[in-house]
Amino acid sequence: MKYFFNMKKVTAILFLLCLFSFSIFNLFSTYIPLNKAISIKKQNTNELIDTIESTMQEEVLGKFYFIEGYGYLQKLLNKQEESNLEIVKDEKGFLHYSYFANGPNPVDELVNNMSVLKNSIKDKEIEVVSLMPPDKYVRGYTQFSKGLPYNYANETADDFLEGMKNIGINTIDFRENLQVSGIPQDELFFKTDHHWKIGTSFWAYTELVKEINKDYGEGLDPDGFYTNLDHYNQITYKHSYLGSIGRRTGSLYSGLDDFTLIYPKFKTDYTYYNINNTEEKKTEGRFEDALISTYSLNMGDIKYSLQADKYFAYLFGNHALAHITNHLQPEGPKVLFIKDSYSVPMASFLSTVCSEVYLVDPRYYKENIIELVNELELDYVFVSFYPPNLTEEFFSFDKTPISH
Structure with a gap:
């Protein structure tokens, strides 16, 4: 039982390390486009928040590898819909x-x-x-x-x-x-x-x-x-x-x-x-x-x-x-x-x-x-x-x- 819980801890730590590492690399990859987006003049607070959110979503590191992977899984499952039927x-x-x-x-x-x-x-x-x-x-x-x-x-x-x-x-x-x-x-x-x-x-x-x-x-x-x-x-x-x-x-x-x-x-x-x-x-x-x-x-x-x-x-x-x-x-x-x-x-x-x-x-x-x-x-x-x-x-x- 102790071995089981130790393995869960190791898995959780590895997952957090991967997540943290990805976040760091993602921040570096989005820095230039994000800086360019927020430098646009005459943005009010709401527009600035929307700009940051949309830029971060569009510039996610390896975004399209994730999309392709998810899409291929849906194809294997013979799904006829994606994005909650959108x-x-x-x-x-x-x-x-x-x-x-x-x-x-x-x-x-x-x-x-x-x-x-x-x-x-x-x-x-x-x-x-x-x-x-x-x-x-x-x-x-x-x-x-x-x-x-x-x-x-x-x-x-x-x-x-x-x-x-x-x-x-x-x-x-x-x-x-x-x-x-x-x-x-x-x-x-x-x-x-x-x-x-x-x-x-x-x-x-x-x-x-x-x-x-x-x-x-x-x-x-x-x-x-x-x-x-x-x-x-x-x-x-x-x-x-x-x-x-x-x-x-x-x-x-x-x-x-x-x-x-x-x-x-x-x-x-x-x-x-x-x-x-x-x-x-x-x-x-x-x-x-x-x-x-x-x-x-x-x-x-x-x-x-x-x-x-x-x-x-x-x-x-x-x-x-x-x-x-x-x-x-x-x-x-x-x-x-x-x-x-x-x-x-x-x-x-x-x-x-x-x-x-x-x-x-x-x-x-x-x-x-x-x-x-x-x-x-x-x-x-x-x-x-x-x-x-x-x-x-x-x-x-x-x-x-x-x-x-």
């Missing part, structure tokens, strides 16, 4: 963000904000159009195992689009023709990410051009040159992409996606500008020089860094405000996207038939979006949020938005 795997192996819900979320406040946006635009010639990208849960295709949660995002989107019709705002629902797009259903979305694949985004761009021409007689791309995928280069990076959900579960649990970069073969000439608070960026040249960041495409086996997220190769990711000028389409329409990340590649492709494309993200833009609309010379305002983002955070058009 992440679920459907029967085709696709990962989804989810939560338990009894029905669709209320949309009355969102519809009201859209009405305020429309009625506050001084130039009544500007068309306000609500775009609805598809949720990763595709009706008639996606199936969850019994007991896994469903978030009713599609039903929320249905209610929102009905509200748009009631206030006289035109809608384009990309969900309607998704299953007859010609894209195999298992190629519509990334398995490890919540976004649609770049090929699906390109298809949505062609649908958007068709709908604009039909509804507003715009006459964009009359010979179908710019909307023909044959006139674009496609480079596929095999087993190279770990999306935002996969970075939380580990690649051993989720697997890796292929990533296909699409960009024009034809002559292009752009100027691109973006701003985030005080940081600005300007690029010029061909589509692939001005609108695509090759940094994430050349990071090799580095999968976990946000800088390695290949989806955000387009337009260098999300920004408070971005502006694309197409010098070869001076007579094309001028459009503004009030958007989430789904619209980034789609807007990039739409720029081939537009003279100017603006993108504003309510999560990061600290000014009044309605005032911005009234300052710009525009033909269209596209409000584009995919179904799970139909929340008040994204519809803060006339007040300071809440930022993650």
Whole structure:
């Protein structure tokens, strides 16, 4: 019995030594990023605490080895969920963000904000159009195992689009023709990410051009040159992409996606500008020089860094405000996207038939979006949020938005 208790003591001491040693090494590894994070000016006490907490969580020594190990254990156990059912795997192996819900979320406040946006635009010639990208849960295709949660995002989107019709705002629902797009259903979305694949985004761009021409007689791309995928280069990076959900579960649990970069073969000439608070960026040249960041495409086996997220190769990711000028389409329409990340590649492709494309993200833009609309010379305002983002955070058009 004495031997038994001695062994327990030795085990406890060794465990505490390992824990203490790890804490010391972890402190050293997080010192530089933590010091950089807390040196940001104008942080109040709550913001400073949040900054320290988030930095320590993101910079844990060997963080992704722990994630991979835990994910592999879940795979061995044939688990179809992680993070207390926040992440679920459907029967085709696709990962989804989810939560338990009894029905669709209320949309009355969102519809009201859209009405305020429309009625506050001084130039009544500007068309306000609500775009609805598809949720990763595709009706008639996606199936969850019994007991896994469903978030009713599609039903929320249905209610929102009905509200748009009631206030006289035109809608384009990309969900309607998704299953007859010609894209195999298992190629519509990334398995490890919540976004649609770049090929699906390109298809949505062609649908958007068709709908604009039909509804507003715009006459964009009359010979179908710019909307023909044959006139674009496609480079596929095999087993190279770990999306935002996969970075939380580990690649051993989720697997890796292929990533296909699409960009024009034809002559292009752009100027691109973006701003985030005080940081600005300007690029010029061909589509692939001005609108695509090759940094994430050349990071090799580095999968976990946000800088390695290949989806955000387009337009260098999300920004408070971005502006694309197409010098070869001076007579094309001028459009503004009030958007989430789904619209980034789609807007990039739409720029081939537009003279100017603006993108504003309510999560990061600290000014009044309605005032911005009234300052710009525009033909269209596209409000584009995919179904799970139909929340008040994204519809803060006339007040300071809440930022993650």
